Amino acid sequence: xxxxxxxxxxxxxxxxxxxxxxxxxxxxxxxxxxxxxxxxxxxxxxxxxxxxxxxxxxxxxxxxxxxxxxxxxxxxxxxxxxxxxxxxxxxxxxxxxxxxxxxxxxxxxxxxxxxxxxxxxxxxxxxxxxxxxxxxxxxxxxxxxxxxxxx
Amino acid sequence: xxxxxxxxxxxxxxxxxxxxxxxxxxxxxxxxxxxxxxxxxxxxxxxxxxxxxxxxxxxxxxxxxxxxxxxxxxxxxxxxxxxxxxxxxxxxxxxxxxxxxxxxxxxxxxxxxxxxxxxxxxxxxxxxxxxxxxxxxxxxxxxxxxxxxxxxxxxxxxxxxxxxxxxxxxxxxxxxxxxxxxxxxxxxxxxxxxxxxxxxxxxxxxxxxxxxxxxxxxxxxxxxxxxxxxxxxxxxxxxxxxxxxxxxxxxxxxxxxxxxxxxxxxxxxxxxx
Numbered sequence: 001x002x003x004x005x006x007x008x009x010x011x012x013x014x015x016x017x018x019x020x021x022x023x024x025x026x027x028x029x030x031x032x033x034x035x036x037x038x039x040x041x042x043x044x045x046x047x048x049x050x051x052x053x054x055x056x057x058x059x060x061x062x063x064x065x066x067x068x069x070x071x072x073x074x075x076x077x078x079x080x081x082x083x084x085x086x087x088x089x090x091x092x093x094x095x096x097x098x099x100x101x102x103x104x105x106x107x108x109x110x111x112x113x114x115x116x117x118x119x120x121x122x123x124x125x126x127x128x129x130x131x132x133x134x135x136x137x138x139x140x141x142x143x144x145x146x147x148x149x150x151x
Numbered sequence: 152x153x154x155x156x157x158x159x160x161x162x163x164x165x166x167x168x169x170x171x172x173x174x175x176x177x178x179x180x181x182x183x184x185x186x187x188x189x190x191x192x193x194x195x196x197x198x199x200x201x202x203x204x205x206x207x208x209x210x211x212x213x214x215x216x217x218x219x220x221x222x223x224x225x226x227x228x229x230x231x232x233x234x235x236x237x238x239x240x241x242x243x244x245x246x247x248x249x250x251x252x253x254x255x256x257x258x259x260x261x262x263x264x265x266x267x268x269x270x271x272x273x274x275x276x277x278x279x280x281x282x283x284x285x286x287x288x289x290x291x292x293x294x295x296x297x298x299x300x301x302x303x304x305x306x307x308x309x310x311x312x313x314x315x316x317x318x319x320x321x322x323x324x325x326x327x328x329x330x331x332x333x334x335x336x337x338x339x340x341x342x343x344x345x346x347x348x349x350x351x352x353x354x355x356x357x358x359x360x361x362x363x364x365x366x367x368x369x370x371x372x373x374x375x376x377x378x379x380x381x382x383x384x385x386x387x388x389x390x391x392x393x394x395x396x397x398x399x400x401x402x403x404x405x406x407x408x409x410x411x412x413x414x415x416x417x418x419x420x421x422x423x424x
Contacts, residue, residue: 007304010312014300014371020293021323021372022193023248025284040304062380079256081195082249085377092380094371095305098363101409105416120379123401127383134384 035087062129294323307364315368343411
């Protein structure tokens with residue numbers, strides 16, 4: 001358990017680093033880091049629930065992160081990308097990309113292919129989470145707009 | 152009434168007296184100035200399409216067609232009096248800069264609401280693209296935090312984190328000075344090579360015990376962030392062409408990073424096993 005806490009803290013620190021690398025305004029740093037924390041926490045909760053599955057934890061985490069980004073975007077009156085980009089960075093499959101490369105170098109083609117597929121799967125899961133959040137947002141705003149018109 | 156393509160929300164219009172002062176070419180030029188700069192600092196193609204569409208509609212265009220790719224924006228407008236204009240912008244280099252994206256987005260929103268006159272746009276864009284949100288040397292610290300954090304995040308020890316932080320410092324120092332080595336792909340190979348080499352040297356010197364964790368921390372700085380996720384999102388949004396381009400770019404960059412790392416590992420020899 002303490003292992004996971006250390007990992008979450010490390011993920012939050014790394015998210016803050018990327019918030020700076022992406023040149024966020026200082027007043028957005030806190031929210032972006034918070035968004036990264038949401039992604040890390042959801043990722044580890046669902047990684048515990050689905051231990052053999054790479055798709056579900058990443059999908060849920062990126063979905064939560066995208067919703068968080070939308071909320072923070074309303075609070076700060078900024079585009080949601082500002083918070084989404086650093087927030088989701090902890091989900092980027094750098095580990096499996098590295099292992100597929102190192103296995104390729106050692107001629108373990110079966111492992112290399114497996115890690116490569118995991119990389120693609122995680123990438124698709126992140127994209128999927130973001131698209132679900134965007135879809136929900138557009139539906140909600142479409143409904144609000146209709147209701148406003150009818151009044 | 153024109154509608155936003157995704158949400159179906161009506162786009163706002165300015166009063167016709169304000170809009171009638173400008174020619175179609177002038178309005179489109181200013182709209183594309185903003186769109187082009189948003190694309191340069193890492194905005195998604197559909198955001199550029201939306202921005203240009205909104206500004207042109209606010210200034211009285213009855214018909215706007217915008218098509219944005221990760222490296223190109225083209226747009227055509229038709230005004231109420233029947234005059235038309237079309238312009239194309241080519242973008243060569245993009246880099247994520249959320250400060251600029253935020254500021255430009257704000258400018259475009261204020262143009263649409265009439266708070267900013269079109270004549271002041273040049274000055275504001277100039278200001279947005281030249282000011283920096285904080286001291287640029289802070290990005291060195293950011294690179295250290297990011298690389299070190301990810302080394303621990305992926306299962307390394309504290310010492311691995313310190314080792315990765317030093318490698319991250321090297322990588323972000325290279326990025327800070329934007330060394331011009333050929334095109335973007337060659338530059339990625341070169342930076343990956345140097346980053347991997349410094350990670351290997353640090354571990355060889357005795358700091359950190361898991362070479363893979365140190366390397367992963369360094370790799371996270373180099374692979375194009377969410378490019379793959381963004382590509383999937385664009386594909387699912389219906390921006391097929393820009394999705395495919397981003398997909399190809401993401402895979403190519405990942406291959407280039409891997410190539411730089413492999414060369415460094417081979418150059419170092421032996422360490423790997």
